[in-house]
Structures are given as structure tokens and as C-alpha cells.
Amino acid sequence: MGRAFDIEPKQVKVVETAFRRIATKIPAPETLEVLQTLHRCEPISMSGQPPIVWDRAEGVQVYDRAGNKWLDWSSGVVVANAGHGASEIKEAIRHQMEKGLLHTYCFPNAERAELVKCLVDITPEKLNKVFLLTTGSEATECAMKLARTYGQRVGGKDKIAIISFGGAFHGRTLGAQMIGGLPALKEWIVNLDPDIHQVPFPDGFRTVDTSFDLFLKSLAQIGLSPGRVAGVILESFQGGSACFAPKEYIQALARWCGENQVLLICDEIQAGFGRTGRLFGFEHYDIVPDLICCGKGISSSLPLSAVIGRSDVMDLYGPAEMTSTHTGNPVCAVAALASIRKIIEGGLVENARAIGQVLIEGLREIAGRYPKIVGAVRGRGLVVGLHIVKGKNQEPDGDLAFAIVEKAFQKGLLLFAPVGFGGATLKVCPPLTITREAILDGLSALAESVEEAAAELGRL
Secondary structure (H helix, E strand, O other), X not given: OOOOOOOOOEOOOOEEOXXXXXXXOEOOHHHHHHHHHHHHHOOHHHHOOOOOOOOEEEEOEEEOOOOOEEEEOOHHXXXXXXXXXXHHHHHHHHHHHHHOOOOOOOOOOHHHHHHHHHHHHXXXXXXXXXXXXXXXXXXXXXXXXXXHHHHHHHHOOOOOEEEEEOOOOOOOOHHHHHHOOOHHHOOOOOOOOOOEEEEOOOOOOOOOOOOHHHHHHHHHHHOOOHHHEEEEEEEOOOOOOOXXXXXXXXXXXXXXXXXXXXXXEEXXXXXXXXXXXXXXXXXHHOOOOOEEEEOHHHXXXXXXXXXXXXXXXXXXXXXXXXXXXXXXXXXXHHHHHHHHHHHHHOOHHHHHHHHHHHHHHHHHHHHHHOOOOEEEEEEEOOEXXXXXXXXXXXXXXHHHHHHHHHXXXXXXXXXXXXXXXHHOEEEEOOOOOXXXXXXXXXXXXXXXXXXXXXXXXXXX
């Protein structure tokens, strides 16, 4: 069961920096009615994030109606890659609304055509077909369906197994949770799909063996032959930990998939569109997958996702057999086009790579000060995970991670709730527009938060 932050306003220290301002109790008393309405009318599952009522967001900052200002290290959970409220995106949405074309179902529209062409142009040559959807979960489930359809076409009715990795997160719909690697998200599923299997993710932290032999041994232990495997899906970095696999491992996996007519699917929902210092996360491995799933940062704003892949796979279904009600919504499409252009033409990929080094070095410095608290720092570009642990045994310390997030938002630094194994990873992922000065300001606030939370819980 997850945890909810207390919504009762608390007296906290006044904060005033170039990037953060806290001048009221937190949450601000002026926002309490909104919080109470949400708690009364929404399911408990919606109450897991810091009780900061967003009034507006600009660039790398979030404001409430009381005038408090947060430095956002969440990007709205890895969405606002081009920054909050980017003028280019707002103008594109405004123009489309004035045009008056807000929805077309699967009837053609020019905006959809321009977006799918753009996505084909910026991805490797063999990925030449795009299916637009709404959410990341839709995209991963679609990829799983395509893999199984393809598997049966090339290998018979038994070639339907899907391999994913322990610790993986691929969404919250039923199928997406089953291909995910978080046991807590599957405890309630009575009849798990017997043809979905997880193998250890070679992160070098909790899985020490990072050789590809571990993958082969894991399949042998399951009793699964390559002839029964339809697809392997992995996040380019694991969303719950910001861990990357070794390049050699992923290259060996790509070769194994090619040799056995298995589709390699890269979940780029969090990694795509500049987040890791490359346009797509799979580029770090020098491979080209057969399918990629995109979402979140694709538009930096409105709901949109995509599956991009080989035409022989994407064309397995006939006319009207693979559709979605909001496929290529024209308003979402123009938002995505504006966001992608800003990310590429505005140098945000390069900024993520350069400023990411400042972020990672600063987080490693904090980890060095608290080696019994921070077990590992993992990430690239502007996505980094701090693994909060209990001493040398590396047991996840979810209580301390939760307390650090609370201290941080009370100081004007906004993180989302801890994620990953044991709910003990602090994931840092600011908008790609962030500056060195803003990173340094945030590092100062985070260091204070770690110190205070650890002292209060007796972890020092």
C-alpha cells in the first residue's frame, strides 16, 4: 500500500532564492479546500503525490495560488521535457483551437500526417511506421499485441511468450502491469498470464551479474526455449531506478532477438525526446529495436503516445483492425510537433547531456557525504535515481525516502513521491531547459532535506 502526504498545513521556514519561494504554511491554507475536495471525490490512489496545488507552471517552476514557487525536479513525472508552458507549444495549441478542429477520430487530418512523418524522420530508417495513441500503457500493450501476432506468423501458435525485466514499469493497465516487473503491482491479479516472464535486470547494483549469460540462464531456469519467445521488452532505463544496462548486454540481447525472430521492444516512454542526453535512450546502446513505445515527453503537455516500428510488424492488422478513439488528435499532434522541434532545434538534448553532468556530480557528492543513506546514484542526462538504503545491507529505506521528499517540497524543491524497489528511490528529472544555476540551487535544498530527514528518523 502506498503512502499519502499529510494535507494539514504545517509551519515551515521561509525560503527565498532565485528559484524557490516559500512564504506560507505548506500546503498553503488557501489550497486546502481543493485538496479536501480531491480527497473526498477521488479514489485514494490519486493521493500519493506531494499536496502542492499547481496554479500555474512556467519553465522549470511551479506556483500555487498563494504565491509560493517551487523548482520542479519532476517535469510533471517526466512529461515537461521542453519546459512547462513553453510558448511554442502554447501558440501551436492556441492556433489549432482557433482553427476549430479539435477531434477527428480516425478520419484523416493534416496535423496527424505531419506528426507521423516527423516521427519517422527522426527515428532510424527501419522504423518507418507510426501508430499514435493516448497513453504510455496503451503503447506498451499495443507493442505486446503486435509481438504476439508477429510471433505466431513466423513461428506458430506457441510463439507468444513475452520477456520483460524485474523492476520494470510499463504502465498501470492490466496487461502493462503484467509485463512490468514490480510484484506489488501484481499481487491482486489472480490469473497472471503464464506466457509473460521476468528476468533479472543487469543494473550492477541489486543484480551484480551483468553478463548476458544471466539472461540465457534465466530462460533455461524458466524452461523457455527461444522458439516460444515472441518479444522482449525493456525500458531504455528502468523508470523506477534510473538504471541503465551495460551496452554489451543490450547489444548481445539485440543479436539474440535477431537470431531467433524475436521482436526487441524499447520502452522509451520516459527516456525519449532528449531526457538522457540523446534523442532516444536506446541510442546509448548503439542498437535499433524493432518497436519503440513513446509517450510522456513527446508533447511536453497533452496526452499522446506512439508505437513506432518496422512496417512488416506495424502492418500486421488490416484496415480498421487496430485503432484508438483519440488517435492523432489534432490538438495533441500540434503540441507534440512544437515540443519536438523545440527539443531538437533549441539544443535541449545537448543541454540535458551537459547540465546532466552537473546534476550527477552534485548528487554523487551528496551520496559521498551520506554513504549509509544513499546506496547508489544511477542515471544519465537529466534523469537520475538516488537509491535510499538502510546501511551497508542496501535494504531500501522507503520511510526515509518519503521524509526527504516531504522536506524538499517544504523548502521549495518539488520531487514526486519515491518510486522503485521498496518505494525508496528519489528520481530527479527536471525539464530539459534547466540551467546550471538552478541545478546548484536544487542540490543545496536536497542536501538540507537529506540531512534533516535523516536526523529526525535517527539515520545519521
